[in-house]
Amino acid sequence: MRDELTIKSHAGYWLAALLLLAGLVVAGVGFATGDVFYLRLASEALIFGGLALSVDILLGYTGLLSLGQALHFGLGAYVSALALIATQSFWTAMGVALAAGVLGGLVGGFIANRVRGVYFALITFGMAQVSAKVVYNTRSLGASDGLIGVPVLDINFGFFSLSSASPTAFFLLALAILLLLYFLAAYLLDTPFGRLLIAVKANERRVPFLGYRTATLRLGSYVLAATIATLSGALYPMLRGFVSPELLFFSTSGNAVITVILGGAGTLVGALYGSVLLTVIKSVVGSWTEHHLIVIGLLFMVVVIFLPNGLMGLIQPGIRARLARGGRR
Amino acid sequence: MLEYAQFVLAPQIVTGLALGVAVILVALGLTIIFGLLDVINMSHGEFYALGAFIALALGQVGLPFWLLLVAVPVLILPIGYAVERGLIQRVFHSEDRHVTTLLLTFGFGLVLEDALRLTFGPNPFKPETPIRGTIEILGTYLPLYRLFMIVVGGLIIAGTALVVYRTRLGAMVRAAAFDRNMAASLGVPVERVYAGAFAFGVALAGLAGVLLAPIYSVFPTMGRDFILMAFTVIIVGGMGSIGGAVIAGLFLTQVQAIASLYISPVWTDPIVFAIMVLMLMVRPQGLRGRLGHA
Numbered sequence: 001m002r003d004e005l006t007i008k009s010h011a012g013y014w015l016a017a018l019l020l021l022a023g024l025v026v027a028g029v030g031f032a033t034g035d036v037f038y039l040r041l042a043s044e045a046l047i048f049g050g051l052a053l054s055v056d057i058l059l060g061y062t063g064l065l066s067l068g069q070a071l072h073f074g075l076g077a078y079v080s081a082l083a084l085i086a087t088q089s090f091w092t093a094m095g096v097a098l099a100a101g102v103l104g105g106l107v108g109g110f111i112a113n114r115v116r117g118v119y120f121a122l123i124t125f126g127m128a129q130v131s132a133k134v135v136y137n138t139r140s141l142g143a144s145d146g147l148i149g150v151p152v153l154d155i156n157f158g159f160f161s162l163s164s165a166s167p168t169a170f171f172l173l174a175l176a177i178l179l180l181l182y183f184l185a186a187y188l189l190d191t192p193f194g195r196l197l198i199a200v201k202a203n204e205r206r207v208p209f210l211g212y213r214t215a216t217l218r219l220g221s222y223v224l225a226a227t228i229a230t231l232s233g234a235l236y237p238m239l240r241g242f243v244s245p246e247l248l249f250f251s252t253s254g255n256a257v258i259t260v261i262l263g264g265a266g267t268l269v270g271a272l273y274g275s276v277l278l279t280v281i282k283s284v285v286g287s288w289t290e291h292h293l294i295v296i297g298l299l300f301m302v303v304v305i306f307l308p309n310g311l312m313g314l315i316q317p318g319i320r321a322r323l324a325r326g327g328r329r
Numbered sequence: 330m331l332e333y334a335q336f337v338l339a340p341q342i343v344t345g346l347a348l349g350v351a352v353i354l355v356a357l358g359l360t361i362i363f364g365l366l367d368v369i370n371m372s373h374g375e376f377y378a379l380g381a382f383i384a385l386a387l388g389q390v391g392l393p394f395w396l397l398l399v400a401v402p403v404l405i406l407p408i409g410y411a412v413e414r415g416l417i418q419r420v421f422h423s424e425d426r427h428v429t430t431l432l433l434t435f436g437f438g439l440v441l442e443d444a445l446r447l448t449f450g451p452n453p454f455k456p457e458t459p460i461r462g463t464i465e466i467l468g469t470y471l472p473l474y475r476l477f478m479i480v481v482g483g484l485i486i487a488g489t490a491l492v493v494y495r496t497r498l499g500a501m502v503r504a505a506a507f508d509r510n511m512a513a514s515l516g517v518p519v520e521r522v523y524a525g526a527f528a529f530g531v532a533l534a535g536l537a538g539v540l541l542a543p544i545y546s547v548f549p550t551m552g553r554d555f556i557l558m559a560f561t562v563i564i565v566g567g568m569g570s571i572g573g574a575v576i577a578g579l580f581l582t583q584v585q586a587i588a589s590l591y592i593s594p595v596w597t598d599p600i601v602f603a604i605m606v607l608m609l610m611v612r613p614q615g616l617r618g619r620l621g622h623a
Contacts, residue, residue, distance in 0.1 A: 059428075063425075065428050065431065065432075111606055114606070114609050114610055114613070115609050115613060117427055118363075118369050118427045118431065118568075119564065119568075119609065119613070121369070121427075121428075121431060122369070122560050122564060123564075123605075123606070123609065125557070125560065126557060126560065126561065126602050126605065127602070129557045129598075130557075130598050130599050130602045133595060133598050134595060134596075134598075134599065137593075137595040250553060254435065254439075257432070257435070258436075261432060291443050291446065291447050293439050293440070293442065293443035293446075294439075294440050294443040294444060294447070296439065297436045297437070297438075297439030297440035297443065298436075298440055300432075300435075300436040300439070301416070301433055301436040301437060301440070304420065304429060304432050304433050304436060305416075305419050305420055305433070308423070308429075
């Protein structure tokens, strides 16, 4: 069946494949030139792209604007840092983060899904702010300094192993994990579950008449988003060697929202492209002024007013038209 | 027991009350804007910071404090008016107004915050307290400036309520909040009322910034911590309700002030947040009805 939504998700797959290709080129060039800085920056862009991906699942599909997604991202970062310091094992850290993601998603979703619309935005904002303040003042979590001394890892894949100290290897790992999370999300949102989330966004009152419980659907989408945010966050301490309470602050959540809007809400792949775009803008603008927020804020406002579908709104129609023609042939 | 009330409890209650009045001023602006325009103003905290910074700059030039209380809101009014007409109206009729206007005001807040950092630098300023000294009431020593804040803030809150509920202008505002089209067809200049209400709301936030500047430090991100309390107040009080904002503002700041006597101040935020979540479970519409509807 090739309806509008299938074509849209296929266009997303093509763009994700393009991102993979570009990532491989970056890794190759980076490896050849022995670069550290840009590979680390690119890895960070991917990791924050995962956070944006989770915001897009809520905003672009279920129609829920989360202003506190950094809560789950930070949870993943802290849980992973603690696990890494204790066990030095990548797989343990990711396993613990997965559990924390699902659990955190259930708890957060239970609280936030009591309300809808702007209330949802404000309650997620509140949850994240309160948690950030508690972490910021908890001595055992390093308080305002955060947790430092996350060890360098040897990540064992059975038949080969990677070191997190190698910028190229870690970049490739981040690329693989983020694309995996993307394809998982894209697959799940292309199933009837995903169609129902779109239905919830379009008309929440109508969905129960079709025989579905909106509460379950909304919780499902929240847990999925939270898990993706937590797993992305878990990669952060491996990249930087530390975690700090700033990861939970509103600036992190706000950045993820900006990323999604720049990339194009409701496209999933737009979140990853948006993150790359935002990182590029930040480092280009940041090279001549430290006040990049003015530039980003203005750009963001222009996109909100004039380009409601973001970057993907500019490039996806062409790809979609191509795919639609291919389908008829 | 009496000494405890005199020296611990009473000063804490007065401190909480002074903060409460400032929170209500900020929340009042938010709730009027939401009640009338259906817009969550994410840049509200930055307008609060803008007020504190304008007061700081004018104070350095040598303007007396009482004049700042008038000059700052008057200076912020046209900025608010322009933001409403130039930005918010552009997306006001889009499909998902709540989200789009929230995002737009969020973007504007980022720009405003960075502009403040560009002008004044990132470091905090600590203006001098304009009214020094304490006064003894029933054996309790209270700082005069806090009492001054309570009186001035209380008068402004009462004045706002009076204007909204007892004047012709207020009737137009309530009519526009109740039914925009009907009000427009009866000759209410709805667009000017909208922009005026937004300007008035952010001017109130700026005024709170002037009042609180001598107590807290003044820095570009000062609005961020403060705005959460204001959001909590308008959710508990009922979004778009003036009376609700006053009741919830007084109640929540007292909870915070008194709880911090017994537990670490860090944990007062989760308590206030828990009250908000409980309120949303029991009575999602908040304490009181929306502007124009009750």
